[in-house]
Amino acid sequence: MKIDPTSKADLSIQIAKAIREEIMAGTLRVDDRLPSETELCEHFAVSRSTVREALKRLAAQNLIRTQRGASGGAFVNRLSYDQARGHHVTTSTLLMSMNEVDFQTACEARFALERACAPLAVHRRTADHLATMRVEIYRQGQPGLSDESFCDSDVAFHRALVDSAGNDVLSYQLAGAVEATQPLMNMITFSARSREKIIELHTAIADAVENRDADTVDAKLGELSAYTLQLKDNVAKARSERKKS
Amino acid sequence: MKIDPTSKADLSIQIAKAIREEIMAGTLRVDDRLPSETELCEHFAVSRSTVREALKRLAAQNLIRTQRGASGGAFVNRLSYDQARGHHVTTSTLLMSMNEVDFQTACEARFALERACAPLAVHRRTADHLATMRVEIYRQGQPGLSDESFCDSDVAFHRALVDSAGNDVLSYQLAGAVEATQPLMNMITFSARSREKIIELHTAIADAVENRDADTVDAKLGELSAYTLQLKDNVAKARSERKKS
DNA sequence: CCGCCCATTAATGTCAGACAATTATTACAG
DNA sequence: CTGTAATAATTGTCTGACATTAATGGGCGG
Numbered sequence: 001m002k003i004d005p006t007s008k009a010d011l012s013i014q015i016a017k018a019i020r021e022e023i024m025a026g027t028l029r030v031d032d033r034l035p036s037e038t039e040l041c042e043h044f045a046v047s048r049s050t051v052r053e054a055l056k057r058l059a060a061q062n063l064i065r066t067q068r069g070a071s072g073g074a075f076v077n078r079l080s081y082d083q084a085r086g087h088h089v090t091t092s093t094l095l096m097s098m099n100e101v102d103f104q105t106a107c108e109a110r111f112a113l114e115r116a117c118a119p120l121a122v123h124r125r126t127a128d129h130l131a132t133m134r135v136e137i138y139r140q141g142q143p144g145l146s147d148e149s150f151c152d153s154d155v156a157f158h159r160a161l162v163d164s165a166g167n168d169v170l171s172y173q174l175a176g177a178v179e180a181t182q183p184l185m186n187m188i189t190f191s192a193r194s195r196e197k198i199i200e201l202h203t204a205i206a207d208a209v210e211n212r213d214a215d216t217v218d219a220k221l222g223e224l225s226a227y228t229l230q231l232k233d234n235v236a237k238a239r240s241e242r243k244k245s
Numbered sequence: 246m247k248i249d250p251t252s253k254a255d256l257s258i259q260i261a262k263a264i265r266e267e268i269m270a271g272t273l274r275v276d277d278r279l280p281s282e283t284e285l286c287e288h289f290a291v292s293r294s295t296v297r298e299a300l301k302r303l304a305a306q307n308l309i310r311t312q313r314g315a316s317g318g319a320f321v322n323r324l325s326y327d328q329a330r331g332h333h334v335t336t337s338t339l340l341m342s343m344n345e346v347d348f349q350t351a352c353e354a355r356f357a358l359e360r361a362c363a364p365l366a367v368h369r370r371t372a373d374h375l376a377t378m379r380v381e382i383y384r385q386g387q388p389g390l391s392d393e394s395f396c397d398s399d400v401a402f403h404r405a406l407v408d409s410a411g412n413d414v415l416s417y418q419l420a421g422a423v424e425a426t427q428p429l430m431n432m433i434t435f436s437a438r439s440r441e442k443i444i445e446l447h448t449a450i451a452d453a454v455e456n457r458d459a460d461t462v463d464a465k466l467g468e469l470s471a472y473t474l475q476l477k478d479n480v481a482k483a484r485s486e487r488k489k490s
Numbered sequence: 491c492c493g494c495c496c497a498t499t500a501a502t503g504t505c506a507g508a509c510a511a512t513t514a515t516t517a518c519a520g
Numbered sequence: 521c522t523g524t525a526a527t528a529a530t531t532g533t534c535t536g537a538c539a540t541t542a543a544t545g546g547g548c549g550g
Contacts, residue, residue, distance in 0.1 A: 010503070012301065024335070030343055036530060047505040049294055052531085053301045056257065060302035061336070069513025070529040079340045087336065090269070091306075092418075095324045098275055101414060108365070109414035116361035120353070169346060169354035169422070173337075177418045255532070281501065292534045297502090314542030315500040 003044055011046050015054035018044075023063055023076055034064065034074040062087065081168055085175045092180035103188060103232050106181040111225040113177045114158065118217040120165035125209050129164035133157055133206040140199050150195065151186040155179055157202055164209065185228055188235060197227060248289055256291050260299035263289075268308055268321055279309065279319040307332065326413055330420045337425035348433060348477050351426040356470040358422045359403065363462040365410035370454050374409035378402055378451040385444050395440065396431040400424055402447055409454065430473055433480060442472060 003014040022028045035043065040051045055074055058064045062084070065077045096106060121129075136157040140150060155178070162174045201224045208216035248259040267273045280288065285296045300319055303309045307329070310322045341351060366374075381402040385395060400423070407419045446469045453461035 012503085016305070024339065026342075038530085049297075049506090050504060052294075053298060053503095055531095056298045056301045057305035060261070060305035061332075063339075066531065067513085068511070068529095068531045070527090071514055072512080072530050074531090079336065079343050081340065081344070084336055084340050087306075088333070088421075091324065091329055091332065094269065094308075095326065095329050095417065096414065097271075098324050099326070099413075105412055105414055109412050109418065112361045112365065112410075112412075112415060113358060113418065116357045120357065165357075167350055167354050167357075168344075169341065169350055169426070170357060172340065173354065173358065173418060173422045176333075176421075177414070181414070257532085283501085294535090295533060298532095311502065312542085313502045313540070315498095316543055317501045317541075319502090 011044075011050045012053035012057065015040070015044055015046070015051065016057040019054065019058060020061075020063060028076050030076050030078045032076045034076070036073055081172050085172055088172065088176045089179045092176035093184075096180060096184060101184075103185070104229065106184060107225060107228055107232075110177050110181040110185075111221055113174050114162065115218050115221050117162050117165040117170060117174065118221065119214045120167060120170070121161060122209055122212040122214045122217060124166035125164035125212075126166075129160050130206065130210055132160040133202070133209070136160065137199060137202050137206060140195060140202065147186075151182070154186065154198070155182045158182065161205065161209070188232060198224070201227070256289075256295050257298035257302065260285075260289055260291070260296065261302040264299065264303060265306075265308060273321050275321050275323045277321045279321070281318055326417050330417055333417065333421040334424045337421035338429075341425060341429060346429075348430070349474065351429060352470060352473055352477075355422045355426040355430075356466055358419050359407065360463050360466050362407050362410040362415060362419065363466065364459045365412060365415070366406060367454055367457040367459045367462060369411035370409035370457075371411075374405050375451065375455055377405040378447070378454070381405065382444060382447050382451060385440060385447065392431075396427070399431065399443070400427045403427065406450065406454065433477060443469070446472070 003011065003018055007014060019028070019034070028034070034040070034055075037048055037051050037055070040054075041048050044051065055064065055066065058074075059066065062077055062079055064074045066072070066074045095101075136153045139145065139153045140157075145153075158178050159171075159175075162178060163171050165171070201220050204220045205217055205224075208214075208220060248256065248263060252259060264273070264279070273279070279285070279300075282293055282296050282300070286293050289296065300309065300311070303319075304311065307322055307324055309319045311317070311319045340346075381398045384390065384398045385402075390398075403423050404416075404420075407423060408416050410416070446465050449465045450462055450469075453459075453465060
């Protein structure tokens, strides 16, 4: 709970770190109120702007929330799965676009993880999950559906599949892999793909989940993966053809 | 690239959002320099403190970095896997501690994901990965090793296993599951566990990876999972015994 | 002509103080 | 007792200043 004014690191970084560590260590618990900005100024012997920049850093990570008015202040935030998922997907998406992740690498990771859910999913799936999957499959079959909407529905289908494993931790971790790579895959391949083929595979997966047949789910996810990679190949070939001419 | 001054949301949040969207959309690319704080003030018609708070928010997400001096400024940051992994682990850890995640849930998620790596790991493991695993197993066998060091080594072992799948995306996604749940599991069970049993399983896993035997890796990870859950049971029983007396 | 030192300059980092906006509490009037 | 207005506490924003850092260019000496 101290900072080193001689350190070369920015003060607001040090302060944010000090507070973050208290939260991680449990000294500050969920819904605890932090000292007011003025008190933090005194404690760390810095100006209010510096304290505020530190608090904004923490707020950006969803670690705290602030409230104005009397008996307001900064409170330790309960990290919700939804908030965390949003962040996770954003970061994963940027990570992949900025590092020019190989299509095959992303695809491999995504399906490896999704297949890991299959045994749990067939075991725990509820009627709700099945219904969601069926609805999305129906949507995907609608004529006139835009490519963007098809992508969205695709993501929703796979998310329902993952969620049906009934494990929040798993759902959270997979959000990054599935939701961040899916659009990437869609953008690359949607010009070339056959919606019928994908809907057929989705239907087979939903059926297998309903029948609690993990092996078939796994196999069909494998087919989907292979089909996606093949599409990518076709697109690449078409591109080099065009280059030649 | 505009903000709405009549919105109830804080200005610094709106500004951060506007810039974040430009980064996500690719308008601002990696290593691009943002306008200086003064220019951003004029552009958004706000004060410098507000702009700075917005920039700190982005910096907290590793989206930008800042540099002082002439020709300094804020630059779009290339998200590195290491930075992102650190964040991911921190968030996952907090998520699990704050939401009081069931031990079994965490354990289930972690092993399901790790087992998904097995087929890739046996295929792509290098001598380096094997060496790391062997070294960690050796460390784990040292008498007098503290519980904390044993935990660290355990994490390092599993990380080497995951990394040997040779897929950066996979390694990143799994960091959250493995590195965040492992300490939780260790804290709960390390009083009761037998290091010999764990070292034996680790050795079997390393051997199987070396022999490219995915099924055995999978089986041994399953045993490790079962053993961990059994330990947890023992601890729980011992606790209720103590309560009775 | 080359290299070193230094002033300049442009940028972020920090500070101080003020006012605005918001909200819970308290006091007061009816 | 109730509704309303004053009050106080707190975060949000603005302004202006100075400190710190680092690239740049110019002068000066070799």
